[in-house]
Structure formats: structure tokens, C-alpha cells
Amino acid sequence: MLNESVVQQLKSIVGDAYFRIDQEALIAHSYDGTPMLQALPDGVIYPETTEQVSEIMRIASQYVIPVVTRGSGSNLCGGTTPVSGGIVMVMHRMNRIIEIDMENLTATVQPGVITGEFITHVEELGLFYPPDPSSMKISTIGGNIAECSGGLRGLKYGTTKDYVLGLTAVLPSGEVLKTGGKLTKDVAGYDLTKLLVGSEGTLAVVTEAILKLVPKPKTKKTMVAMYKDIYGAARTVSSIIKQQIIPATLEILDNATIQVVDDFAKIGLPRDMEAILIIEQDGEPEVVERDMASIYHICEQEQADRIEMAQTREQAEQLLTARRSAFTALARLRPTTILEDATVPRSKIADMVLKTNAIAKKYNVSIATFGHAGDGNLHPTATTDARDQEEVHRVEEAFAEIFEAAIALGGTITGEHGVGIVKAPYLEWKVGTAGIEIMKGIKAAFDPQNILNPNKMFAKETKKRVVIQHG
Amino acid sequence: MLNESVVQQLKSIVGDAYFRIDQEALIAHSYDGTPMLQALPDGVIYPETTEQVSEIMRIASQYVIPVVTRGSGSNLCGGTTPVSGGIVMVMHRMNRIIEIDMENLTATVQPGVITGEFITHVEELGLFYPPDPSSMKISTIGGNIAECSGGLRGLKYGTTKDYVLGLTAVLPSGEVLKTGGKLTKDVAGYDLTKLLVGSEGTLAVVTEAILKLVPKPKTKKTMVAMYKDIYGAARTVSSIIKQQIIPATLEILDNATIQVVDDFAKIGLPRDMEAILIIEQDGEPEVVERDMASIYHICEQEQADRIEMAQTREQAEQLLTARRSAFTALARLRPTTILEDATVPRSKIADMVLKTNAIAKKYNVSIATFGHAGDGNLHPTATTDARDQEEVHRVEEAFAEIFEAAIALGGTITGEHGVGIVKAPYLEWKVGTAGIEIMKGIKAAFDPQNILNPNKMFAKETKKRVVIQHG
Numbered sequence: 022m023l024n025e026s027v028v029q030q031l032k033s034i035v036g037d038a039y040f041r042i043d044q045e046a047l048i049a050h051s052y053d054g055t056p057m058l059q060a061l062p063d064g065v066i067y068p069e070t071t072e073q074v075s076e077i078m079r080i081a082s083q084y085v086i087p088v089v090t091r092g093s094g095s096n097l098c099g100g101t102t103p104v105s106g107g108i109v110m111v112m113h114r115m116n117r118i119i120e121i122d123m124e125n126l127t128a129t130v131q132p133g134v135i136t137g138e139f140i141t142h143v144e145e146l147g148l149f150y151p152p153d154p155s156s157m158k159i160s161t162i163g164g165n166i167a168e169c170s171g172g173l174r175g176l177k178y179g180t181t182k183d184y185v186l187g188l189t190a191v192l193p194s195g196e197v198l199k200t201g202g203k204l205t206k207d208v209a210g211y212d213l214t215k216l217l218v219g220s221e222g223t224l225a226v227v228t229e230a231i232l233k234l235v236p237k238p239k240t241k242k243t244m245v246a247m248y249k250d251i252y253g254a255a256r257t258v259s260s261i262i263k264q265q266i267i268p269a270t271l272e273i274l275d276n277a278t279i280q281v282v283d284d285f286a287k288i289g290l291p292r293d294m295e296a297i298l299i300i301e302q303d304g305e306p307e308v309v310e311r312d313m314a315s316i317y318h319i320c321e322q323e324q325a326d327r328i329e330m331a332q333t334r335e336q337a338e339q340l341l342t343a344r345r346s347a348f349t350a351l352a353r354l355r356p357t358t359i360l361e362d363a364t365v366p367r368s369k370i371a372d373m374v375l376k377t378n379a380i381a382k383k384y385n386v387s388i389a390t391f392g393h394a395g396d397g398n399l400h401p402t403a404t405t406d407a408r409d410q411e412e413v414h415r416v417e418e419a420f421a422e423i424f425e426a427a428i429a430l431g432g433t434i435t436g437e438h439g440v441g442i443v444k445a446p447y448l449e450w451k452v453g454t455a456g457i458e459i460m461k462g463i464k465a466a467f468d469p470q471n472i473l474n475p476n477k478m479f480a481k482e483t484k485k486r487v488v489i490q491h492g
Numbered sequence: 493m494l495n496e497s498v499v500q501q502l503k504s505i506v507g508d509a510y511f512r513i514d515q516e517a518l519i520a521h522s523y524d525g526t527p528m529l530q531a532l533p534d535g536v537i538y539p540e541t542t543e544q545v546s547e548i549m550r551i552a553s554q555y556v557i558p559v560v561t562r563g564s565g566s567n568l569c570g571g572t573t574p575v576s577g578g579i580v581m582v583m584h585r586m587n588r589i590i591e592i593d594m595e596n597l598t599a600t601v602q603p604g605v606i607t608g609e610f611i612t613h614v615e616e617l618g619l620f621y622p623p624d625p626s627s628m629k630i631s632t633i634g635g636n637i638a639e640c641s642g643g644l645r646g647l648k649y650g651t652t653k654d655y656v657l658g659l660t661a662v663l664p665s666g667e668v669l670k671t672g673g674k675l676t677k678d679v680a681g682y683d684l685t686k687l688l689v690g691s692e693g694t695l696a697v698v699t700e701a702i703l704k705l706v707p708k709p710k711t712k713k714t715m716v717a718m719y720k721d722i723y724g725a726a727r728t729v730s731s732i733i734k735q736q737i738i739p740a741t742l743e744i745l746d747n748a749t750i751q752v753v754d755d756f757a758k759i760g761l762p763r764d765m766e767a768i769l770i771i772e773q774d775g776e777p778e779v780v781e782r783d784m785a786s787i788y789h790i791c792e793q794e795q796a797d798r799i800e801m802a803q804t805r806e807q808a809e810q811l812l813t814a815r816r817s818a819f820t821a822l823a824r825l826r827p828t829t830i831l832e833d834a835t836v837p838r839s840k841i842a843d844m845v846l847k848t849n850a851i852a853k854k855y856n857v858s859i860a861t862f863g864h865a866g867d868g869n870l871h872p873t874a875t876t877d878a879r880d881q882e883e884v885h886r887v888e889e890a891f892a893e894i895f896e897a898a899i900a901l902g903g904t905i906t907g908e909h910g911v912g913i914v915k916a917p918y919l920e921w922k923v924g925t926a927g928i929e930i931m932k933g934i935k936a937a938f939d940p941q942n943i944l945n946p947n948k949m950f951a952k953e954t955k956k957r958v959v960i961q962h963g
Binding site: 123148 | 593594595596597598618619639640642646647650651653654663667668669670671673674675676677678679680681682683684686687689690691695706707708730733734736737738776778779782835836837838839864867868869902903904905906907908909910911915919922923924926927928930931932933934936937938949
């Protein structure tokens with residue numbers, strides 16, 4: 022509960038209409054894209070300027086009130102669930118594209134800009150912003166920065182952090198920090214820009230970002246290769262990279278995913294295949310032609326059962342849209358869908374998919390796997406029912422073992438969703454006690470009172486490690 | 493002075509031969525590539541393994557002894573000068589390329605590997621490691637990581653930080669931290685990998701790095717365009733980018749540099765030109781041809797006086813070698829050479845060069861400017877004489893004004909050399925008091941006793957800002 026004086030002070034910063042404590046607003050901001058997590062905030066505030074954010078943080082600091090910054094709340098790690106109450110700060114009013122600088126190939130944007138709209142806007146100018154999380158139709162650039170979002174183009178183009186050149190960010194104290202600039206080279210002190218990207222709203226509130234743009238690829242082509250043996254699909258991924266072709270997109274769907282996606286999208290995916298790959302290359306026409314011909318040949322060599330080249334852009338979009346719909350399609354099966362993002366070196370993709378299947382079987386749970394084969398970022402997705410605590414417990418145990426397996430294969434617990442509250446009990450598995458201590462030290466340097474998104478990233482207790490049976 | 497017990501303990505870690513306190517060793521490690529800076533260490537140690545580094549750091553921690561990690565000492569910011577005494581830890585024995593992973597396109601290396609040798613090695617395997625600081629023939633990968641080195645290919649390919657995927661690093665306490673992995677996507681907690689890159693040996697000692705490799709470009713072509721008007725050269729840079737061509741290299745040399753480089757390299761550079769651009773594109777043959785034709789056309793449009801395409805690879809190498817020799821060539825002129833790296837958005841290159849010339853004139857000092865026009869990273873280089881204190885003072889004042897001008901144009905005080913001791917008094921100008929405080933907090937989180945490369949990056953006193961005359 023916020024006291025009346027705080028309420029009045031916050032209202033005087035943003036105006037009565039933009040600080041809400043009505044139940045409707047509180048409930049609407051009590052959850053995000055993450056299943057089985059809900060917590061009511063004490064208030065919801067909608068700032069319009071960096072100065073307002075700064076004033077809000079001064080009040081929050083003075084009264085030690087938790088502040089959870091939120092874009093569209095599409096994250097899957099509980100990152101924007103206000104588990105400690107306090108204020109949810111919604112960035113939707115700060116949604117301007119401030120500048121597209123054609124000489125420096127940069128965009129300066131506010132955090133509330135919708136990613137998909139931004140991408141469309143820069144593409145109309147002949148430019149390209151590669152990070153394309155599946156949520157991009159609703160997610161915001163600010164949210165993408167908080168989570169360091171990836172997407173389907175990560176292999177060739179990298180993720181959000183590769184496109185953030187500078188930030189304006191408000192510290193918990195209310196001070197305004199400016200990092201980087203329209204510069205590809207800047208080594209003035211520690212790289213606070215890259216540190217803030219992926220810091221999940223725990224260090225500062227980003228109020229403006231300078232983003233790097235690249236020339237828009239002149240053309241792209243898309244194919245789908247279908248395999249009766251998942252190792253054939255995995256070998257294809259490795260062979261493509263080994264031949265030094267870096268496709269723009271290289272997605273894998275396992276059999277379980279193929280079934281549900283086709284039920285949903287009805288585009289005639291082959292239900293008898295163990296895996297399919299969706300492969301896209303973009304760039305200069307000759308190079309795309311040559312790469313796709315080489316990839317076709319590799320797919321044949323690795324015993325793809327069928328290979329189909331999209332004949333039109335519409336056909337290609339249909340394929341990619343089907344892939345992007347995997348989460349939605351799976352979500353139709355049962356009441357609760359848990360989408361994870363265990364990530365391994367790309368050479369370990371097949372091992373990881375098969376290991377995941379074995380773990381699912383062991384715990385008698387339904388897990389379909391799809392994801393970004395080219396960069397090793399898989400999405401094992403469990404369909405379950407939150408009301409069945411016993412089953413949910415088995416799902417959680419299965420995921421713990423999946424994370425352990427990913428780490429054992431040289432991977433990580435999260436490739437692009439973030440730690441938030443969901444992965445916090447596992448973070449130490451990846452970064453060790455030394456890593457946790459350093460990260461806590463960094464958190465304290467930015468936020469000594471622990472008011473920004475508290476109780477995220479660092480768990481009260483690390484989950485006990487699963488004993489993996491090797492071999 | 494190290495006490496006898498410490499000396500014995502350090503010797504027992506690395507063996508008698510690898511811990512030295514003789515004058516020869518101390519003097520040889522009392523300076524680096526930075527002019528006018530020298531300070532004797534108390535000892536020089538040469539570890540061979542991560543475990544040894546860990547044990548050394550435990551001793552250093554216990555006795556609160558400064559440790560300065562050093563590769564080849566080619567840095568230009570005083571980064572490896574042991575200004576607080578203590579131990580210089582030389583990483584040359586840890587010089588193995590541990591693995592090249594052709595499936596994941598990664599290299600795992602120790603920090604003492606020489607950058608140029610590493611580049612040659614991976615190119616022989618058909619792969620490519622783009623960061624190419626001019627010092628690469630002697631600099632080490634570890635040093636490049638410490639400074640986040642750039643080079644001539646930064647515009648198209650980025651800098652060292654874009655190629656570091658994972659690190660093994662020893663904390664001041666002796667604990668071993670592992671970050672990242674063979675992963676392009678990893679958001680498990682704060683990005684400590686990118687934070688350590690460019691941290692100038694102040695946070696941890698890097699003992700192993702996983703580097704990203706990319707396919708080697710199939711071909712490259714090089715041209716030189718010469719201008720009687722430096723704005724023509726600058727407009728060319730802008731026009732190239734505006735037409736969405738991103739060349740591999742886009743270097744500028746001003747008239748003063750042209751003169752000395754040609755005196756040195758004798759390749760017939762045009763001494764009457766105000767500026768030349770050296771432009772290189774690499775990639776697929778058709779694309780390189782097309783880009784170079786477009787660039788040629790742009791150079792013509794922007795009134796280049798002469799444009800020459802290198803006819804052979806040797807001719808091209810000669811041009812690039814001449815460019816890389818600019819520092820050496822300038823160093824022949826007078827006893828002391830101060831090479832800086834003020835960096836601006838690429839659209840401000842011409843303004844910055846002209847501003848630099850005006851400042852040099854104002855302070856009556858000799859400053860030649862060359863550098864990476866494509867990414868705005870300029871190298872204004874003063875030739876002076878350390879024995880003439882009055883002149884050196886004028887040079888310092890001129891550089892202070894150059895840094896101020898760079899910041900006023902949206903740039904930074906250092907694009908690729910680092911802060912070290914030389915830029916420390918100016919760091920606050922770029923990052924503000926809030927930035928300095930946060931960085932100090934990060935330093936304290938890693939190194940609470942301040943033993944790793946102490947008295948670097950953070951100055952006792954920030955230099956008073958110069959009043960810039962605008963207009």
C-alpha cells in the first residue's frame with residue numbers, strides 16, 4: 022500500500038490520469054506472459070518523459086518502493102510480474118521514434134516503441150533492424166533491451182545487444198545516465214551499454230536508445246527440409262555452418278511441434294517426419310541463389326526426405342508465420358504452456374532434442390521442441406495444466422533436468438528469455454557462486470536499496486542440482 | 493618492495509625462473525607503448541596456467557599487492573604501466589590456441605596468443621577473425637580483450653567485443669569465473685563477458701577466451717581516392733554509407749599524414765592532396781565488384797581528384813601497410829609521438845579533422861590526423877619532444893580541447909585505445925559523474941581491495957573542462 026502523500030506526489034508528476042491505483046489497473050498489471058505467476062502491484066504509473074521517470078525514481082528511492090518497468094509484458098520469465106508489490110511503470114506513452122539518421126545508420130527511439138512497427142518503419146526506409154523475437158508484434162524495444170531479445174535471425178545477425186549503441190537510463194536514485202552514442206567504437210570506461218542490455222530492469226530504467234541499423238538485404242529465399250531422422254536435420258545444420266554458409270534463419274521443429282503447428286496453421290506440414298528445418302537466406306541475389314543451392318545439396322546429402330523451396334514470398338511468409346505460431350499452437354492443446362529456452366552450442370542440437378525427449382518420457386510429461394537450430398537456442402515447450410499440481414511438479418523437475426543437460430553440453434539455462442523469477446533458482450548452475458556474487462555486487466552498485474525489480478534474477482535459494490546420468 | 497616470504501611463495505607457484513625481481517626485468521616492464529610514462533614494478537611473474545594465476549591472485553589479495561596484467565604492452569593509454577608498483581603479470585607463456593571448432597565456428601585461446609599469428613592461423617583454415625589493431629603483429633589477444641581493440645575493419649565487422657563469446661577469468665580473490673560459452677545467445681544474468689572486454693585489466697585476469705570466427709571473405713578489392721578538399725573525402729564517406737554500402741575498410745589520411753607516410757613508405761602518395769581515402773571491400777566476388785564500382789562512382793561525384801584501383805593484391809597490401817605504418821612514420825619526425833583516438837559519429841569526420849587542425853594551430857603544435865573514417869575513429873597524432881615541457885603542455889592542452897570537441901560532436905574521448913592513465917582525467921567528460929560512480933561501484937564489486945591495475949581509469953582529479961568556442 023502506498024501512503025496518500027506518495028500517491029499525491031506521483032500524481033503530481035504524471036497527472037491524475039497516469040497514476041492508477043484502481044483494481045482494474047492493478048489486476049491488469051499483476052501478470053505477464055509467464056504462466057502460473059501473479060502478484061498485485063500497489064500502483065501503475067505511465068510516465069511520458071525521462072524527467073518524469075527521474076522524478077518517479079526519486080520518490081521511489083526516498084520511500085524505498087519497488088519499481089517494475091514494463092513494456093508489453095510479453096516476457097516469459099516473470100520479469101515484469103511485480104512479485105514484491107510496489108509500482109509498475111508502464112512505458113507505452115514513451116513510444117516515439119525520435120530520429121532515423123541515414124548518415125550514421127542509427128535510430129533513436131523511446132522504449133515503448135513496438136518492435137514490429139519499428140522494423141516495418143525502418144524497412145520502408147530501405148534499412149533493417151534484425152532482432153525479431155516471436156513476440157515482436159506486441160513486444161516493445163524497451164522490453165527487448167531489458168531481456169536482450171533474440172529471435173529467428175540471431176545466427177547471422179546477432180541479438181538485441183548487438184544493435185544497441187547508446188542508452189539514456191535513469192538510475193534508482195533518479196540520476197540520468199547516458200552511455201555510448203552514435204559510435205561503433207567507444208571504450209571510455211566499462212561498457213555500461215551492453216551491461217544494461219539484458220539486465221532485466223534490475224539496474225536502471227531505459228528511457229531512450231540509440232540503435233544500429235544495417236542495409237536491408239536485397240532479397241531472401243526460403244526452403245523447408247524434412248527428415249525422418251532428427252540426426253539428419255542436426256547434421257544438416259552442422260554441415261551448412263562447416264561449409265561456411267551462415268543462413269539468416271535456420272529453424273528446427275520436432276515431430277510434436279510439426280503436428281500441432283499444422284493443426285493450427287493448416288499448411289500441409291509433413292506429420293510423419295521426425296524433424297523439419299526452415300531455412301532462409303538473405304542478401305545479394307547471386308549470393309542467396311548460390312547459398313540456397315549449396316544448402317539444398319547439403320540437405321540431400323544428409324538424407325532429407327523432402328526439400329521444398331518456397332516459390333513465392335507469400336509461401337515463405339506462411340512458413341515463417343507457421344513457425345512463429347508454434348507457441349500459440351501449442352498453447353491450444355492444454356490450459357498451461359511453459360515455453361523454455363535452453364541453449365546449447367549448435368553442434369549439440371540433436372543431442373539436446375533427443376535428451377529432452379528422453380527426459381519428457383522419464384517424467385511422463387508432454388514436451389515439444391522447436392527453435393533456432395542455427396544458434397543452438399531451443400524452445401522445449403511443455404503443455405500442462407496449472408491446476409494439476411502433481412503434474413506441474415513433474416514438468417518442473419523435467420525442466421530442471423533439461424537445464425542441467427544443456428549446461429552439461431556446454432550450453433546455458435536461457436538463450437533469450439532472461440532469468441526473471443522463473444530461472445533464478447538455476448542461475449548459479451550456469452554462472453557459479455563467483456558469478457552470482459559478482460552480479461549481486463553489480464546490482465548493489467546500481468541499486469543499493471534494491472528497489473528496481475527486486476527479487477528477480479537472484480533466488481533466495483538455488484535449486485539442488487539434478488544428478489545427470491551420463492552416457 | 494615485496495617481502496621475502498611473498499617472493500618465495502610466488503616462486504614456488506611458477507618456478508624460480510618465472511618470477512623475476514632483477515633490475516633488467518623490472519625496467520623492461522616499467523613502461524609500455526605510451527610515451528612519457530614509466531614506473532618500476534616490484535616483480536615480474538610469468539604464469540603458465542589458470543591455476544597459477546589463481547594462486548598468484550590469492551597471494552596478491554592476502555598481501556594487498558597491485559597486479560598489472562600485461563600482454564605485449566603495445567597499448568597507448570598507459571594501461572600496463574605499473575604506476576602503483578606491485579607485480580606485472582606477463583601472459584606470454586599462456587600462448588596456446590587450444591581449439592578451433594569448425595562446427596561451432598569458435599576458437600578457444602589463451603591470452604598470450606599474438607593477434608596477427610592467430611589471424612593467419614584461422615585464415616589458413618578458411619576462417620576469419622576480423623579485429624585487426626594496427627599493433628596486431630605484436631599485440632596479444634588478451635591485450636586486445638583488455639582494451640577492446642578495434643582496427644581497420646571495425647566499420648563492417650565490429651571490434652573485439654563482438655568476437656568474444658566466453659571467458660575464463662580469475663578474480664582478485666583467486667576465484668575462477670567462467671562466462672558465456674560457444675553460444676551466440678546467452679542471457680543468464682548480467683553480461684559479464686562484454687563487461688570484462690574493455691575493462692583494461694581492472695576487474696579480472698582473463699586466462700582463456702572463446703572467440704567467434706566467421707567465414708573468410710572470398711575476395712577483396714582496394715582503392716585509393718584523393719581529394720584536394722577534405723570535405724569531398726568526408727562527403728564520400730557519408731555517401732557510401734547512405735547508399736548502404738558498408739566497406740570492410742574506409743581509412744582517411746590527412747595531408748600531414750600523407751607527407752610523412754610517403755617519406756617513410758615511398759609508394760608515391762600524392763603530397764598535394766588535402767586528404768586521401770583508402771577503401772577496401774571484401775566478400776563474394778560479384779558483390780565486391782558491384783560495391784567497388786558504386787564507390788568509384790561516388791568518389792567521382794564527390795570531386796575526387798584521382799581514384800586508383802589496386803591492380804594486384806600486393807599493391808593493395810602496400811597501401812594498407814602504408815596506412816598501418818602511419819604511427820611509425822610519424823614517430824620518426826620528432827622524439828615523442830602522442831597518438832590519440834578521439835571518435836565521432838561518422839557524419840562528423842570532416843568537422844572533426846578541421847577542428848583538430850584549428851586547435852593545433854591555436855596551440856602551435858604539430859598534429860597529423862588519420863584513422864578509421866568509416867567508423868568515425870580518428871587518430872590525431874602529435875609529434876613533440878618530451879624534454880620540452882612547455883611544448884608538451886601545449887600538446888596536452890590541445891588534446892584536451894580535441895576531446896572536448898569530439899564529445900561536443902556526439903563522440904567520445906577514446907574509440908579503441910582505452911582510458912588507462914592517459915584518458916582518466918577526461919573520463920567524466922564522457923560518462924558524467926553518475927557514470928563514474930557506477931563504474932567505481934562495478935570496480936569495487938570485482939576488486940574490493942583495488943589490487944588489479946590500480947589507479948587506472950579513475951583519476952584522482954577530473955581535468956577542468958575547456959570552454960569551447962562554438963560557431
